[in-house]
Amino acid sequence: MAKAKQITAWVESKPGELGRVAEALGKAKINISAVTSWSAGSESPIHLVVDSPAKAKKVLLELGVRVTEEEVLRITLPNKPGALGDVGARLGAGNNNIEYAYATNPEGGKKADLILSVSDVVGASKALRGL
16 A cells, blocks of 8 residues: 555546546656546546656646645555455544545456545555555
């Protein structure tokens, strides 16, 4: 388990914005290792975990995009039933709220990476030690 910097690009809710952001990062040679986005009224978040958060932030600001930066947890879990339940139970027992989460794994993969935004990163790290 590791703490990670997550960059959030706040874009107008309209077609092409995810492509515009991802294309700009690609041209700057910034690799995206995790992404989630959804429509939320007139402004939508694109949450990104990238290999160079400071460089990504600069590129996005140059695009005229509002950018925020958050500390999240990146956890590699076994791809098996109950793994996410264990994480949720441990965090709940420590009164640590999961604000949102996203994950995926390749078809048939043995591991999955989970990105968690939590109310207390330090407390969550302690609660999840040993996973």
